[in-house]
Amino acid sequence: MFFPEFDNSRLTAQLSGSRFTVVYRLAGDEQTSLAKAKDICAEQSVEFPVGILPDGAIPQQIVGRIEEFVPETENVYRAKISFADEIAAGEFTQFLNVVFGNISIKSGIQVAGLELSKTVFGLVPGPRFGISGIRGIIGVSGRPPLFTALKPMGLSADNLAKLAEQFVEGGIDIIKDDHGLSNQVFAPFEERVQRCAAAVQEANVKFNRKSIYVPNITAPSEQLLDKAHFAKEHGAGGLLITPGLTGLDQLRRLAAAKIGLPVFAHPAFIGSYVMSQEQGINCGVLFGTLMRLAGADATIYPNHGGRFPLSVQDCADIVQKSREPLEAFKPIFPCPAGGMELHNIDEMIRQNGKDMLILVGSGLFRCGDDLAANCRMFGEKIKG
């Protein structure tokens, strides 16, 4: 009897009874998978041997509860495990910890789905703009918006601004910084944002467009919101952040800060969570649900058929989770990317429909010497 002073009635009164559910995909035969499910219930909550817990609400409500355990395929099982809302403590960080904290270091466990409660939905801002908000800003309906990136690293702010102008001329709707452009001396953040935002605004007037420039504000956290405000003040039309580098919580913080610009999430550094079917977080949950909950209005991901190894199914999951009904959260743009070329566009539209951003970067430089003309070819492909 290690906890003689534990007051079970006090704890019971503090628990609402509301729970949220995580769906886990478990690798192993039935016995192994069931043992994993039982282990998750304790590992993600009390982290203590269940047999020596004080009786009452701790084993009954604080410890996770297996709500369903079913075979998926041979040697793969699905467990739905529910947790008391209160253990997420009103914090997005602690919610992530319950979902996949310690078990991120165990093998054969993948987060395959989330079925959340009002309390947990209330922990996150969700997307402020979503698909309809971004479409409104750029004035594009009825087709996928055209999306590209300013690159390569090493160009000056003026060089990048000149590129941005050509992109507007060619009809690109959304022009983002390459995610590696942060504050390098050859194109420092403030100078780059001012030059590129001004170039896009001038080109919009000249070519009668509503294109936007989306600078990369990924930075050490002390600078993140200042950069967001600077970008807004100087005419940027959106903000790019890489949550893998800053932490997912910084995406939440950015969206919660209500800067007044849509947020575009980039997948760099976070890939290790999705590189195995047996471990990590399902692509749709990570790039779809979690990015959306945390506040992304558009989620960039490496599409199948490009430079990256995600499968057709992985990408379909991301598209679905980005746009499916989810509490009161707006649907967000999935943005297939990562080595897309013009010849991939028909298939992308066939698979995903019109509510996506098609991100073609280097591909625009591969199909001819005239960049604006290449952009027009991109547009014609899409408007097809």
Place this chain on the structure above:
Amino acid sequence: MFFPEFDNSRLTAQLSGSRFTVVYRLAGDEQTSLAKAKDICAEQSVEFPVGILPDGAIPQQIVGRIEEFVPETENVYRAKISFADEIAAGEFTQFLNVVFGNISIKSGIQVAGLELSKTVFGLVPGPRFGISGIRGIIGVSGRPPLFTALKPMGLSADNLAKLAEQFVEGGIDIIKDDHGLSNQVFAPFEERVQRCAAAVQEANVKFNRKSIYVPNITAPSEQLLDKAHFAKEHGAGGLLITPGLTGLDQLRRLAAAKIGLPVFAHPAFIGSYVMSQEQGINCGVLFGTLMRLAGADATIYPNHGGRFPLSVQDCADIVQKSREPLEAFKPIFPCPAGGMELHNIDEMIRQNGKDMLILVGSGLFRCGDDLAANCRMFGEKIKG
């Protein structure tokens, strides 16, 4: 000729020539691995087809450079790739992006080592206390300090404080919150910190010890530093943070803020980076080098032989990287944990020597009904 206005002499003048090196472990035969190495050079820098870059400093200096390419074992190669200091842009976040940004979403690439430059070392605070600083605070030399955790979740702040008192009585040197205790209604952060810090201080007087209480300050980023200051003001002796949940950059921010308390890093949520030998980041680099650079004074990791699957070699790598000479950075405590029991201690000491923290949590509840007596057994095991 896409970039007619690019000024190569301007860029050349902006590059110092200093470079940092990342060692990658590449899976595949020689041809495949070499292609991966070449791909990394562009993917992690210009993200652009090298053949159509403007001549000069971009392909020669901005693009990564293969410095060495050697076989490690059959179908595994090691490539040392150097990058210009300037592309890290003075930012820890962008440094991480160069090391493992987009390639985190490619298969068969593991970060196996870092050989950094003065500039890159200058991006991070490193540990403020390290092994010697923590030993000084708790007054322990010549043996591994005894480390445990307050749990299970569901206890009240008073219950946890009572536990902490028993731990001090039993001779535990460092008493941390379980990493899942954040701000739950049953033991809210401020109440818990005040009660537990006071209990440890009172017990120190009563039992003539110098034990410290290390609260978990992992939280949404708006609250992180406030929680750190609150903990310091109310008598905490260290701070626990889970960089996987907050982002590694928040560990850096915490250490850079000079709160005046040693920082303990917990491995939850970050496990997917180390779950494969073919993808991700080597255990030693992640839990050793990166945590240490970012500012951890002690790095908790799931030891082999417990509930987690890390190998003997993985753990040896963490111990080595925590303590090896690294610029002017202090050596930090490796903290083997994750299901350690008293019978594991002899082996841990044989493998790691005395400069580690031995974290036994639930194990202290498994070896008898008297907690303080169990702690004394733990101490006797360590003092040998």
